[in-house]
Amino acid sequence: FDFGDDAFFAAKMQENESVYLELDTTYDKQLSQSLFEQTGMEADRFYRFDTGEQEFLRTGELFLQAEEGQTLYQIEEDGSFSQLEAEYVQDGKDGKKMSGFVVQTKELGEYVIAE
Numbered sequence: 001f002d003f004g005d006d007a008f009f010a011a012k013m014q015e016n017e018s019v020y021l022e023l024d025t026t027y028d029k030q031l032s033q034s035l036f037e038q039t040g041m042e043a044d045r046f047y048r049f050d051t052g053e054q055e056f057l058r059t060g061e062l063f064l065q066a067e068e069g070q071t072l073y074q075i076e077e078d079g080s081f082s083q084l085e086a087e088y089v090q091d092g093k094d095g096k097k098m099s100g101f102v103v104q105t106k107e108l109g110e111y112v113i114a115e
Contacts, residue, residue: 011060
């Protein structure tokens with residue numbers, strides 16, 4: 001799944017498997033304020049995935065575009081933020097000159113890149 005150079009998700013799927021997947025990158029001022037209050041970090045961009053409550057059967061690789069020195073948080077259901085331990089790659093996603101975080105997951109959620 002390619003989301004216009006902002007994010008990519010790759011997962012092996014079964015032949016007849018299908019999943020609804022949408023990405024919302026709208027900046028959320030209220031969540032940004034909550035992030036600052038909880039972590040002291042400034043939100044740069046948001047990634048909110050909607051899978052229509054469907055799940056992938058296998059773990060996939062999620063790439064989220066970010067700059068070096070930024071931090072990746074997952075937005076929890078209760079509105080809190082959990083810092084994710086994710087690999088940061090430079091100039092190397094699928095041959096494209098992009099840098100960002102790589103996360104292994106089979107449940108896509110809501111994320112924020114902060115600095």
